[in-house]
Amino acid sequence: MLVDLHMHSTCSDGRYTPEQLVNTCYEKGIKVMALTDHDNLSGITPAMEAAALLPEPIKVLRGVEISTEKYHESIHIVGMHIDFDNLRLQSKLREMRRRRKTRILKMVEKLVAMGYDIDIDLLNPTNRTIGRPHIAKLLVAAGYFEDSLECFDKLLKRGAPAYVPQPKLSPEEAISLIHGAGGIAILAHPSEINDENVPETLIKECNFDGMEVWHPSANSPELIQKWLELAKQYNLMTSGGSDFHGIKGSRYPEELGLWKVQYEDVQDVINWKL
Numbered sequence: 165m166l167v168d169l170h171m172h173s174t175c176s177d178g179r180y181t182p183e184q185l186v187n188t189c190y191e192k193g194i195k196v197m198a199l200t201d202h203d204n205l206s207g208i209t210p211a212m213e214a215a216a217l218l219p220e221p222i223k224v225l226r227g228v229e230i231s232t233e234k235y236h237e238s239i240h241i242v243g244m245h246i247d248f249d250n251l252r253l254q255s256k257l258r259e260m261r262r263r264r265k266t267r268i269l270k271m272v273e274k275l276v277a278m279g280y281d282i283d284i285d286l287l288n289p290t291n292r293t294i295g296r297p298h299i300a301k302l303l304v305a306a307g308y309f310e311d312s313l314e315c316f317d318k319l320l321k322r323g324a325p326a327y328v329p330q331p332k333l334s335p336e337e338a339i340s341l342i343h344g345a346g347g348i349a350i351l352a353h354p355s356e357i358n359d360e361n362v363p364e365t366l367i368k369e370c371n372f373d374g375m376e377v378w379h380p381s382a383n384s385p386e387l388i389q390k391w392l393e394l395a396k397q398y399n400l401m402t403s404g405g406s407d408f409h410g411i412k413g414s415r416y417p418e419e420l421g422l423w424k425v426q427y428e429d430v431q432d433v434i435n436w437k438l
């Protein structure tokens with residue numbers, strides 16, 4: 165049975181609305197999905213409502229992906245089964261979205277100073293989580309770059325000319341927010357962390373409940389085996405998903421259903437109850 169526990173909607177930097185994601189999962193035979201927008205919970209209710217209307221309902225897990233930083237690395241943490249009405253989590257995420265907007269406007273200022281012609285009104289940050297992919301999209305649409313990968317590489321990635329660091333939570337703060345909202349905390353895509361020793365250090369230091377083993381960035385059987393063994397060693401539940409954004413020329417799968425995760429591999433996360 166196919167499942168997918170990591171994807172993004174228009175509430176953050178995904179192309180499709182929560183409803184469209186649910187309908188596409190249904191068409192592709194994905195029976196359990198988690199909506200995991202960056203720093204934003206507002207897609208969860210629409211996704212659950214859309215799922216309830218399907219001829220055969222699919223299960224929607226209440227997720228979020230929180231951006232944190234430690235050891236000069238970007239550490240993403242997926243919260244799953246969260247109570248999306250939790251006020252502490254809601255207000256912290258709102259603050260993070262505000263800080264993201266300030267940061268993105270600074271990046272736009274840099275780009276304009278470099279001679280790029282971008283219309284910041286097109287970023288339309290109302291109520292969605294704004295991020296570098298939105299800038300990439302504008303620059304690709306304006307013809308400056310072939311695709312968003314090239315744009316990140318030349319301008320937007322950490323250390324590149326238009327990069328501005330973003331104030332972030334620590335992993336410990338994010339995990340405590342997730343636990344406070346009744347959910348479980350999963351270390352997302354450990355393969356994207358540059359220093360290969362950092363995932364284990366984090367697991368030792370922080371109170372993670374799970375780790376994302378099956379993710380497109382773990383692109384060899386050896387890497388998957390490595391994360392699987394680490395999860396086993398520290399008694400972590402294993403999770404997996406496509407990180408689908410629906411953006412062509414990005415580093416994630418271009419369609420739902422291409423990155424296959426099996427129910428059996430992630431069932432502890434799916435069936436977890438407080």
Ligand code: AMP
Binds near residue numbers: 177295297312409
């Ligand atoms: P931000 O939230 O503004 O820091 O942007 C992070 C998002 O940008 C990630 O979740 C990815 O979707 C995307 N991203 C980050 N680094 C890259 C990269 N090198 N190439 C393409 N997309 C990236």
Ligand code: ZN
Binds near residue numbers: 172
């Ligand atoms: Zn994203």
Ligand code: FE
Binds near residue numbers: 229240352353
């Ligand atoms: Fe991520």
Ligand code: FE
Binds near residue numbers: 170229
């Ligand atoms: Fe993601």
